[in-house]
Amino acid sequence: MSASVPPGVVCEGSHTEKHSGGAVDGWLAFEKVKLYTNAFIVEEGRILLGYKKRGFGKDLYNGFGGKVEPQETPLEAAVREMQEEAGITAPLKKCGTLFFVCEDIDHAFHIDIFVADEYTGAIIETDEMRPGWFSTSQGAPSSELPPIPYSRMWADDVFWMPMLLAGKPFIGRADFVQDGTMQKWWFAEV
Numbered sequence: 001m002s003a004s005v006p007p008g009v010v011c012e013g014s015h016t017e018k019h020s021g022g023a024v025d026g027w028l029a030f031e032k033v034k035l036y037t038n039a040f041i042v043e044e045g046r047i048l049l050g051y052k053k054r055g056f057g058k059d060l061y062n063g064f065g066g067k068v069e070p071q072e073t074p075l076e077a078a079v080r081e082m083q084e085e086a087g088i089t090a091p092l093k094k095c096g097t098l099f100f101v102c103e104d105i106d107h108a109f110h111i112d113i114f115v116a117d118e119y120t121g122a123i124i125e126t127d128e129m130r131p132g133w134f135s136t137s138q139g140a141p142s143s144e145l146p147p148i149p150y151s152r153m154w155a156d157d158v159f160w161m162p163m164l165l166a167g168k169p170f171i172g173r174a175d176f177v178q179d180g181t182m183q184k185w186w187f188a189e190v
């Protein structure tokens with residue numbers, strides 16, 4: 001169904017709402033929007049995440065990404081950030097678009113999410129990220145890898161990561177207050 005989507009979220013086709021909630025009625029206002037990327041390797045029942053050692057989202061696990069520079073496409077930025085932060089090159093494909101507003105940050109985040117099922121090069125730890133593999137089959141006792149550490153990730157990730165893992169394109173928005181609490185969210189399959 002194509003009912004209305006939250007402000008800042010762009011959806012050209014139809015969508016099916018999957019998750020929404022929050023303690024407040026309205027969405028936070030925003031003026032400027034900056035473009036970011038976030039990229040994941042998913043292969044053979046495992047996903048590559050990075051422990052963020054510094055900057056925005058420090059001490060959380062996430063994909064590899066950052067700002068899109070003025071001369072770049074989001075795909076070019078995603079490939080560059082994956083090389084800079086994990087040392088690898090991957091044939092990334094876009095799988096989702098997210099929009100985040102944080103009360104204490106002067107711009108909203110438009111984040112294109114990318115995924116690849118292969119990569120070349122050797123995964124390395126960098127100044128910004130400590131990469132590690134996690135099992136994508138939650139609760140599978142046979143896996144030697146730890147499960148995806150949702151309690152140590154951004155609070156929105158648990159809503160859209162299952163769509164990424166299932167190969168379903170997604171959109172969504174989440175608003176965060178100053179202490180980092182997610183106060184309102186909405187996610188859909190497209």
Ligand SMILES: Nc1[nH]c(=O)nc2c1ncn2[C@H]1C[C@H](O)[C@@H](COP(=O)(O)OP(=O)(O)OP(=O)(O)O)O1
Nearest residue numbers: 036037038055056057064065066067100111154157
């Ligand atoms: N709520 C959220 N959930 C999530 O999963 N990822 C988020 C998020 N809010 C931001 N991100 C991601 C997007 C991006 O990959 C990363 C922010 O990028 P960076 O910390 O690298 O930004 P910088 O301003 O340092 O950019 P660069 O200097 O270009 O690396 O955090």
